[in-house]
Amino acid sequence: MTSGRSYGGLTAAERDAERRERLLVGARQVIGIEGYAATTVEKICTGAGVSTRHFYLLYATKEDAFVDLYRELTAESYRRAIDTFAASAGHPMAERVAEAFVAYLEPMFTDQPAAQIAFVEVMGVSRRLEEIRLSFRESLIEFIEAEGNASVARGEATARDFRFAALALIGAANALVYDWVIQPAPPSDREMRESLGRLAITLLVA
Amino acid sequence: MTSGRSYGGLTAAERDAERRERLLVGARQVIGIEGYAATTVEKICTGAGVSTRHFYLLYATKEDAFVDLYRELTAESYRRAIDTFAASAGHPMAERVAEAFVAYLEPMFTDQPAAQIAFVEVMGVSRRLEEIRLSFRESLIEFIEAEGNASVARGEATARDFRFAALALIGAANALVYDWVIQPAPPSDREMRESLGRLAITLLVA
């Protein structure tokens, strides 16, 4: 259990963190563009400038690396949504929902590999990854349910089955954003955000 | 180019058709339950009672068999939707849309493997399958756009971006029906159909 020797001015932990960072970037590119099924560990490593030897020092399996990447992506989206919603407390509910929803989608909106991974590649990989995907989605649904019911209690939204509405919204967003990202001639950025915001209001508030 | 010899009272073409039928049933089970990634040709063949030798006489690759299965599934849904919509001409548009939408989802609604395949397993397999999925979806969108715009022209629906609405509806349906199928304690069949019908009306008509 020695602390390890310094190298290139970095501690062992820092070097590991840097390799992990590079691997996540490389994995995002390869998986997002070629697809997880066609992705090999070697491709990830080549793109990241990390040897397979170090890959397996960081991750036990290829799937573990994908799980790490997926968690990063989803955690960022989730954080954005929650923060945005919390920051707008006091504003009209319709506005808050639209903003938080768009904030949630932002990472996939601006990065095609991210959209490809979050909406397509994560599916059909394995039981384990499916459980991770569904459990992440469930926490999102619970957040929407809780805030939705609270809003109804405050008279800021009309009552409904928020689980149903949340699922509908998430599913719709998947299809819409993915389509927008791969479209050859998509509507403008601004129009798309407005339409998505309106959709969220329709399903969750109005 | 001989026509082949009869066997078991069946012509060569009939025997092929029977094997294909059994393979499709077997593949639906295996892929729908274990997932495409974990599916092997041998598992499909064992389940179907067909030898791998005959498998490769019918399909050039494992993926070809999956494509065949997926086309069957989607074609049936598409047919149901179109037929139902055509058969109700003259009725109120809201009713027609709700009915056609539920008819479209019926096959996935009553068969978990079908839902698993159509909503999850088809994704992330390969470029080719992704193209097939998207092109199928595109024909569905075109149908909705055409009928939607015609309805607007007749004053039976309010104008909107029907491509956007169709994508939202399809995506929402994926998430909702899949969730309903895998839920441990789902709402009743009837309730679910009503909710889905209302969603279709909200997004396409109201």
Next chain:
DNA sequence: TCCTTCCGAAAACCTCTCTTGTCAGATTGG
């Protein structure tokens, strides 16, 4: 009956890639 065609089962082939191990050289701390 006899020959041909077809059958299912199973072995064999083959490629791929995940994963582990080796190694010579670079870097560090003493």
Next chain:
DNA sequence: CCAATCTGACAAGAGAGGTTTTCGGAAGGA
């Protein structure tokens, strides 16, 4: 400077499963 540690490159192990081929026997047909 020296010994220990770390590095990236690369070879090799290992297993899985897709695909092809073989094979003995059953079923049609003349």
